[in-house]
Amino acid sequence: MRLAQLGEFGLIELLAKQIGKPTSKNVLIGIGDDAAVLKTRTKLLLVTTDTFVENVHFKTRGISYKALGEKVLAANISDIAAMGGTPTYALVTIGANKNFQAENVELLYAGIKQLARKHRIDIVGGDTISSPKELIVSVTLLGEVEPELLLTRGGAKPGDLVLATGQFGGPAAQKYRVTRCTLRVTEARTIAKSKLATAMIDSSDGLMRSVREICRQSRTGAIMWLELVPRAAGATLAQALNGGEEYELVFTVPKNKAVKLMELIRRKNRVKVTVVGEIRPASEGLTPADAKGYEHFVK
Ligand code: ADP
Numbered sequence: 001m002r003l004a005q006l007g008e009f010g011l012i013e014l015l016a017k018q019i020g021k022p023t024s025k026n027v028l029i030g031i032g033d034d035a036a037v038l039k040t041r042t043k044l045l046l047v048t049t050d051t052f053v054e055n056v057h058f059k060t061r062g063i064s065y066k067a068l069g070e071k072v073l074a075a076n077i078s079d080i081a082a083m084g085g086t087p088t089y090a091l092v093t094i095g096a097n098k099n100f101q102a103e104n105v106e107l108l109y110a111g112i113k114q115l116a117r118k119h120r121i122d123i124v125g126g127d128t129i130s131s132p133k134e135l136i137v138s139v140t141l142l143g144e145v146e147p148e149l150l151l152t153r154g155g156a157k158p159g160d161l162v163l164a165t166g167q168f169g170g171p172a173a174q175k176y177r178v179t180r181c182t183l184r185v186t187e188a189r190t191i192a193k194s195k196l197a198t199a200m201i202d203s204s205d206g207l208m209r210s211v212r213e214i215c216r217q218s219r220t221g222a223i224m225w226l227e228l229v230p231r232a233a234g235a236t237l238a239q240a241l242n243g244g245e246e247y248e249l250v251f252t253v254p255k256n257k258a259v260k261l262m263e264l265i266r267r268k269n270r271v272k273v274t275v276v277g278e279i280r281p282a283s284e285g286l287t288p289a290d291a292k293g294y295e296h297f298v299k
């Protein structure tokens with residue numbers, strides 16, 4: 001059925017039914033009122049948003065809408081995880097042409113819902129708008145973190161090692177294809193709870209870009225041991241360094257604590273962790289201009 005036949009309220013009703021009742025007792029009001037009402041606790045509140053636009057982030061030809069839904073939520077979950085937190089509530093905004101098939105919106109939500117359930121996230125609202133042409137999917141995700149476990153991009157110190165989970169460059173060779181991704185929420189919690197790391201970021205815009213961001217926010221430089229960067233099968237070095245669209249964790253740890261943290265992650269999460277570089281004073285090594293990742297508004 002085309003969205004025009006269903007109408008905005010028809011679609012919202014359909015989606016609300018598909019999303020179902022919230023599972024958390026802290027959702028006092030979910031979808032249906034002017035705003036969701038959430039009971040909050042004493043932890044820090046994390047808020048992040050990510051938007052995917054047709055022909056910018058994905059093409060619809062041959063697309064799996066379910067995978068697209070998963071991907072948009074995944075990008076947000078990864079951001080909450082990279083702060084050391086856990087995700088709690090999501091808002092989902094859909095902009096679609098009036099001739100768009102409602103069934104495909106349902107598929108999109110099936111993907112969102114599946115991943116949300118896995119991470120115990122309640123979808124508590126959103127917005128539904130008509131788009132003149134391209135499909136737009138936007139997710140805003142809330143999360144929480146204990147104040148003492150918060151990890152930002154800004155805490156790295158010269159002498160810290162730069163560590164990364166997993167491998168790089170996998171999705172880069174398949175531009176515009178919606179690739180399945182691994183999320184590192186439990187690994188991020190291990191890192192946060194260890195209190196050994198000094199800074200953390202997710203690698204959604206590419207490994208080099210992530211390190212550059214840590215350097216910028218921490219006012220440091222860094223050197224990268226490029227030959228140590230774990231490459232996904234078939235990925236070139238450039239794809240591994242700048243590809244992005246993968247949600248690995250890039251984090252820093254004082255040299256004398258690195259082995260302890262790496263062993264902790266290996267034991268708790270059974271995930272490969274690699275040393276890829278070292279934080280240096282701001283005057284040395286990787287400067288912000290050296291690394292380029294995915295940037296919007298550039299050719
Ligand atoms: P308002 O006009 O007050 O913004 P809406 O008609 O846009 O209200 O939304 C009604 C309810 O449905 C709200 O609770 C809103 O959060 C929810 N909602 C609207 N669109 C979506 C969507 N795409 N996904 C989930 N919830 C939605």
Ligand code: MG
Nearest residue numbers: 126127128129
């Ligand atoms: Mg609205």
